[in-house]
Amino acid sequence: MVGGGLAGLTTAYDLMKSGVQVSVHEASDRWGGKIFSSAVGDRLADAGPDNFLARVPEGIELCVELGLQDRLTVPVSPKPAYLYVDGRLEELPKGTVLGVPTDFEALESIISPAGIARAKEDLELPPTPLSAHTTVAQYCRARLGDEVTDTLIDPMVGGINASSIETLSMADGAGQLFAAAQRNPSLVSGLREARIGVGATLGSAAQNQPVFHGLEGGMATLIARLVEELEAGGASLHTASAVGELPIDADHVVIATEAHSASRLIRPVSVDAAELLDGIGHASVAQLTIEVPAERFDPFDASGILVPRPNGFVMTACTFFSTKWAQYSADDRYLIRITSGRYGDERAISMDDRQLADTLLGEFATVFADPGTPLSTRIVRWPRAFPQYEPGHSQRVDDINSALESDAPTVHVVGNSYRGIGIPATIGLARRTAAAIAA
Numbered sequence: 301m302v303g304g305g306l307a308g309l310t311t312a313y314d315l316m317k318s319g320v321q322v323s324v325h326e327a328s329d330r331w332g333g334k335i336f337s338s339a340v341g342d343r344l345a346d347a348g349p350d351n352f353l354a355r356v357p358e359g360i361e362l363c364v365e366l367g368l369q370d371r372l373t374v375p376v377s378p379k380p381a382y383l384y385v386d387g388r389l390e391e392l393p394k395g396t397v398l399g400v401p402t403d404f405e406a407l408e409s410i411i412s413p414a415g416i417a418r419a420k421e422d423l424e425l426p427p428t429p430l431s432a433h434t435t436v437a438q439y440c441r442a443r444l445g446d447e448v449t450d451t452l453i454d455p456m457v458g459g460i461n462a463s464s465i466e467t468l469s470m471a472d473g474a475g476q477l478f479a480a481a482q483r484n485p486s487l488v489s490g491l492r493e494a495r496i497g498v499g500a501t502l503g504s505a506a507q508n509q510p511v512f513h514g515l516e517g518g519m520a521t522l523i524a525r526l527v528e529e530l531e532a533g534g535a536s537l538h539t540a541s542a543v544g545e546l547p548i549d550a551d552h553v554v555i556a557t558e559a560h561s562a563s564r565l566i567r568p569v570s571v572d573a574a575e576l577l578d579g580i581g582h583a584s585v586a587q588l589t590i591e592v593p594a595e596r597f598d599p600f601d602a603s604g605i606l607v608p609r610p611n612g613f614v615m616t617a618c619t620f621f622s623t624k625w626a627q628y629s630a631d632d633r634y635l636i637r638i639t640s641g642r643y644g645d646e647r648a649i650s651m652d653d654r655q656l657a658d659t660l661l662g663e664f665a666t667v668f669a670d671p672g673t674p675l676s677t678r679i680v681r682w683p684r685a686f687p688q689y690e691p692g693h694s695q696r697v698d699d700i701n702s703a704l705e706s707d708a709p710t711v712h713v714v715g716n717s718y719r720g721i722g723i724p725a726t727i728g729l730a731r732r733t734a735a736a737i738a739a
């Protein structure tokens with residue numbers, strides 16, 4: 301196994317359970333890749349993901365299997381998220397799904413009358429062409445117009461993937477919207493029907509289902525449990541052990557790194573696969589987490605803020621950790637994470653720490669309130685960390701697998717660059733790959 305992030309550790313864990321002797325090599329000096337916690341003042345806080353989607357089952361299933369069911373957490377209570385639009389903060393309209401409205405009246409405080417009228421045309425317009433090559437922007441602009449697309453859909457969908465919706469595949473990067481668009485020529489009606497469908501299946505339980513889960517002790521708890529299991533099962537585990545290039549002496553080699561690293565490793569055994577891997581773009585992100593005295597912002601009732609691209613800010617979003625998660629609440633201090641960087645916007649990642657902190661604190665003061673001098677700060681940089689699912693992504697991944705199958709059939713790729721960017725999808729691909737190898 302090359303790479304000791306979530307994908308590598310999950311694949312190794314399943315292979316080990318099938319009786320395969322596994323060896324895992326991780327380049328850095330710690331396990332977990334994008335998943336780790338580090339100190340902000342005297343508290344440890346998630347530096348990468350802080351939650352995963354509940355409706356995709358693979359995340360919860362693995363946690364339960366590892367005995368972590370009692371450590372699954374849900375956000376404290378539904379706190380509203382806000383959007384920064386026209387120099388003011390407005391609550392994210394109720395009923396939006398990835399920024400697409402299902403209730404036009406709820407848009408009135410945030411979208412102009414002309415923008416709402418244009419969005420309503422979605423209900424009547426003839427079908428819009430939709431294929432594996434359609435981008436989110438192409439489809440949503442055609443159905444709902446520019447104002448709703450730029451103000452609501454770009455920050456919501458683009459925020460999840462640090463992407464630009466202008467280049468994000470509707471089929472591979474926004475599956476929930478793609479499914480609704482396939483169900484009904486009107487995107488809004490397709491989403492309303494999906495909601496009725498879920499309600500009919502789950503009844504009132506649907507209202508109470510959490511959207512996200514976190515873990516006590518942060519997402520690193522999952523990594524620690526996987527490593528414990530691997531150690532107990534006798535796997536051979538190596539940190540600070542970067543793999544230079546293939547071939548490696550093993551029956552099967554699983555490359556569980558970012559796609560750009562996988563490309564370098566694989567080139568000596570499959571030029572075609574390497575070229576295809578190289579074609580996957582990546583976005584860079586930088587995050588500033590601050591700890592501030594609670595009295596600066598009391599009273600305080602938000603889970604976070606999204607800053608749409610037309611504002612021109614470096615900051616893209618912020619998450620109020622202390623109002624979102626019980627484990628980060630403290631009577632006297634708030635933890636707030638300010639995120640910057642998206643596909644095509646490298647301003648944040650190219651700034652030095654001082655410049656980045658000054659810029660983000662200044663923008664945060666404009667958008668929300670002046671945080672003063674934080675009690676503590678932490679900057680985490682994520683260069684080329686978010687793979688971009690551009691049109692034709694699924695076909696590209698099929699082609700990578702075909703090239704490997706013919707050039708190097710014992711080499712496999714797993715990770716969040718391929719069949720879904722989030723934690724549950726990453727676990728799902730890892731488990732399917734381990735099952736195929738073991739079989």
Ligand SMILES: Cc1cc2nc3c(=O)[nH]c(=O)nc-3n(C[C@H](O)[C@H](O)[C@H](O)COP(=O)(O)OP(=O)(O)OC[C@H]3O[C@@H](n4cnc5c(N)ncnc54)[C@H](O)[C@@H]3O)c2cc1C
Nearest residue numbers: 303305306307327333334348349542543557715716722723
């Ligand atoms: C800031 C941020 C926030 C996120 N938030 C969320 C969220 O809230 N919810 C969610 O579901 N997902 C979120 N994600 C995505 C989530 O983190 C990923 O789905 C998941 O962690 C990917 O795991 P992975 O194993 O595929 O990749 P990685 O974690 O990138 O692991 C790859 C590993 O390979 C190692 N490596 C690279 N080259 C070599 C080599 N040559 N030899 C040995 N090792 C090598 C790297 O050091 C790394 O440890 C977020 C990601 C980021 C960056």
